[in-house]
Amino acid sequence: MSIIEVRNLTKDYGLSKGIFNINLEVKQGEIFGFVGTNGSGKTTTIRNLMGFIRPNSGNVYILDQEVNYNTTQIMKHIGYVPGEISFPDIGDGDVFIKSQAEMIGLKNMDYANYLIKKFGLDTTANLKHMSKGMKQKTAIVSAFMAKPDILILDEPSTGLDPLMREIFVEVLIEAKQRGSTIFMSSHVFEEVEKTCDRIALLHNGRIVDVVDMKKIRHNELKTYKIGFENEIDYQKYMNENIYLTSKNNKYLQTTVDVKDEQINEFMKELSQYKVKYIKEVKYTLKKYFLKKISEDKKND
Numbered sequence: 313m314s315i316i317e318v319r320n321l322t323k324d325y326g327l328s329k330g331i332f333n334i335n336l337e338v339k340q341g342e343i344f345g346f347v348g349t350n351g352s353g354k355t356t357t358i359r360n361l362m363g364f365i366r367p368n369s370g371n372v373y374i375l376d377q378e379v380n381y382n383t384t385q386i387m388k389h390i391g392y393v394p395g396e397i398s399f400p401d402i403g404d405g406d407v408f409i410k411s412q413a414e415m416i417g418l419k420n421m422d423y424a425n426y427l428i429k430k431f432g433l434d435t436t437a438n439l440k441h442m443s444k445g446m447k448q449k450t451a452i453v454s455a456f457m458a459k460p461d462i463l464i465l466d467e468p469s470t471g472l473d474p475l476m477r478e479i480f481v482e483v484l485i486e487a488k489q490r491g492s493t494i495f496m497s498s499h500v501f502e503e504v505e506k507t508c509d510r511i512a513l514l515h516n517g518r519i520v521d522v523v524d525m526k527k528i529r530h531n532e533l534k535t536y537k538i539g540f541e542n543e544i545d546y547q548k549y550m551n552e553n554i555y556l557t558s559k560n561n562k563y564l565q566t567t568v569d570v571k572d573e574q575i576n577e578f579m580k581e582l583s584q585y586k587v588k589y590i591k592e593v594k595y596t597l598k599k600y601f602l603k604k605i606s607e608d609k610k611n612d
């Protein structure tokens with residue numbers, strides 16, 4: 313079942329800025345990543361999902377209801393972390409979290425308190441004087457505390473230090489295990505790589521690709537870096553090898569792409585050379601993304 317469905321969504325700000333003909337579906341229980349360069353349209357898409365802005369054309373459906381017409385009803389199911397956090401001037405973090413709980417009718421604060429403790433959040437600090445990281449933690453606690461069915465998160469780990477990012481990933485995985493559906497934009501490849509089931513790559517307001525993380529994790533093309541003992545073996549391999557993708561004459565080193573089915577043959581051939589080291593270069597989402605962007609640029 314699709315929890316979020318975006319059909320032909322366009323928000324055109326002029327001068328090629330905005331989002332154009334966005335189509336995507338987020339399934340029940342999925343963590344869906346939304347990755348893109350600065351200004352590629354992540355926040356614009358998320359604001360449309362939340363019904364904060366109206367598109368020029370296209371539709372957003374959440375839980376089978378069109379967002380612009382049923383916003384209040386749908387919002388009861390959503391926990392939201394905005395891209396830019398600005399709190400009302402109502403006192404300290406505790407007052408804010410309690411006011412948010414009251415607004416959504418949350419009585420049991422056990423999970424909120426668990427999150428506050430987990431993030432080491434000092435809720436006695438005045439909202440106005442909170443650091444960026446504290447504000448972010450306060451927003452995360454507010455979005456997650458009611459264990460909502462859907463979480464819409466705009467760059468949720470911005471301002472968190474590496475340790476807190478790890479804790480955030482744990483909280484995200486806990487939400488997925490409870491069955492929440494999560495839509496999350498991010499700049500941090502490692503974070504989406506660790507958590508997401510599928511990822512949409514956004515570039516210049518258009519979706520370039522939607523990739524299943526299984527494809528990245530178990531990519532059938534493996535990349536190896538090989539260093540040779542001496543120049544003779546290095547040069548010989550350079551002349552005879554079919555897998556080469558790059559070379560480094562100074563360090564007698566080459567990089568090769570090998571398909572899973574070629575691996576035995578590749579190792580057999582390599583055993584005829586004096587090899588100093590061989591190591592697998594991990595295939596990452598970042599690499600995949602950069603390749604897709606450069607292909608997209610060529611098509612412009």
Ligand SMILES: Nc1ncnc2c1ncn2[C@@H]1O[C@H](COP(=O)(O)OP(=O)(O)OP(=O)(O)O)[C@@H](O)[C@H]1O
Nearest residue numbers: 325329330348349350351352353354355356357395
């Ligand atoms: N209200 C607006 N009026 C005009 N242009 C806008 C408006 N909001 C956003 N834009 C432009 O639309 C493009 C997409 O912006 P958006 O904030 O959605 O990108 P983003 O992917 O979230 O960027 P970042 O990663 O930097 O936060 C940008 O070029 C931005 O300048």
